[in-house]
Amino acid sequence: EAQVTQNPRYLITVTGKKLTVTCSQNMNHEYMSWYRQDPGLGLRQIYYSMNVEVTDKGDVPEGYKVSRKEKRNFPLILESPSPNQTSLYFCASSRTGQGDYEQYFGPGTRLTVT
């Protein structure tokens, strides 16, 4: 089954404790992206990747890191999480690297930072 998977689905952590949210897709997609969803703000892009080893900042990259060493994986790293990073996070992938095709989204990761 074609899908985007994210782990964990739920995470409660404390300020400053490094964490990684994994994302994997099995569709051989070139484009992958991370978003955060907050009430009233819609989805805001954190980072995106147009292909392996190519990443770029979205609109809200501060406090996050990403890497794209393999085509299928695009982990999101919070080196020192803070309460303002409490949010619902979505990973997505798309067929081409230009963002011109629809994105397929993972199920979301609800992160709480206390």
Added chain:
Amino acid sequence: AQKVTQAQTEISVVEKEDVTLDCVYETRDTTYYLFWYKQPPSGELVFLIRRNSFDEQNEISGRYSWNFQKSTSSFNFTITASQVVDSAVYFCALSSYTGGFKTIFGAGTRLFVKA
């Protein structure tokens, strides 16, 4: 700068009513792509439609239709004869070459359809 505005925060209708969700976008690019996604109460994000800037044809898919007008920079979404299952948050999104194909989402419109 790119921007997507969904001015309607929440809309409430009674089943079988028609409802239009508005989307206004801003971009300086001549080549761009517009999308609508649905987020039902279960939380997943589901793709509905994609349009490129060179294709202004309106599209109909069952009870759903989309009206793309470059002259007013709008890409509105109409649900005909709404049903309770249409209750969801709907997002409009824009992607273009500016800034390397970032994707900008609107804030979303929450649609309540009452039986």
